[in-house]
Amino acid sequence: MIRRILYYIFIEDYVAKIVCFVIGCGLWFYVEVARVTQTSLNIPVEYIKKPANLYLKQGQARFVKITVRGRDEFLKFSTTGIKAEVNLANARGGDANYPLIFDARQLPERVEVASKPDTLTVGLEAGASKVVPVKVVTSGNPDAAFKLQKAGANPQQIEIDGPEAVVSSLQALDTEAVDIEGASKTITRKINLRIPDQVSTDKVRSVNVRIDFVPKTYSEEQQFDQISVRVQNLDAALNAALSDQTVQVQVQGESAAVKKLKPSDIYIYVNAEDTRYNSRTGSILPYANESGVPVKGRILNGSRKVQILSITPDRVNIRFSVKPEYAKKDP
Structure with missing residues (x-):
């Protein structure tokens, strides 16, 4: 009985069965392997645990490229919230390579990391502080019979902290532009400051401005x-x-x-x-x-x-x- 079953499975019409087996393997290969592709993603880099007395130099990488693979239908996903990290807990001033951390669990199921950089070169520099004046920026032209007399801010000066190179290059902090188009009377309002990246103003984000006009x-x-x-x-x-x-x-x-x-x-x-x-x-x-x-x-x-x-x-x-x-x- 067992012999007849084995004969039926492996011997009888074996050519047709081999052909079916080959076709089945081909279909499996196409579905599971041939349709697997790769794509590159530019994901943001977050620098974590940076020492308070150090600042990132200008021009540091904001994004890093990683390659992921998976079947076409699984590679169509949103990259919102996906990021890589560089831990700077033990960092010192100067340029050095730090491990790039990427948690693959951020990716959807059936998508895996094919390649990524192991390290990222990061430049750090010492911080500095100084007091700079506030410059009131205006846009437009006053009434034809008047001209701008003076524009002042309160506070007039603000202490800034940040990377030494950035702080030394700043001679003043500009305000957002105040529209004076057609104005003839004094303008007073609260205006936000244009604060460069990595520069701190001790939570001062806006100033009170006063703009005066006089007859021509x-x-x-x-x-x-x-x-x-x-x-x-x-x-x-x-x-x-x-x-x-x-x-x-x-x-x-x-x-x-x-x-x-x-x-x-x-x-x-x-x-x-x-x-x-x-x-x-x-x-x-x-x-x-x-x-x-x-x-x-x-x-x-x-x-x-x-x-x-x-x-x-x-x-x-x-x-x-x-x-x-x-x-x-x-x-």
């Missing part, structure tokens, strides 16, 4: 250099040393009045009324050194026809010291 009758402008800065309301017991003893002043006004203006007609000053000498303790209060003190000014003659547009620098540092005759002497 104020058509003449003139610049005065080396205008002395005076100290008002200085305590009689103190001396004051300024980081900048002279400034540059830009004025605007009616043509005849501006042409008559002399440097002696421009009064530039800082106010020291909040700093006092305590003779009992021998201390200067609140501080012996004041940073970022506003520089102010006014026109002494022809002030109704001429006004100050800008003072550069508009802030100075003051170092106070006690006059010898007032200094507290040890008993």
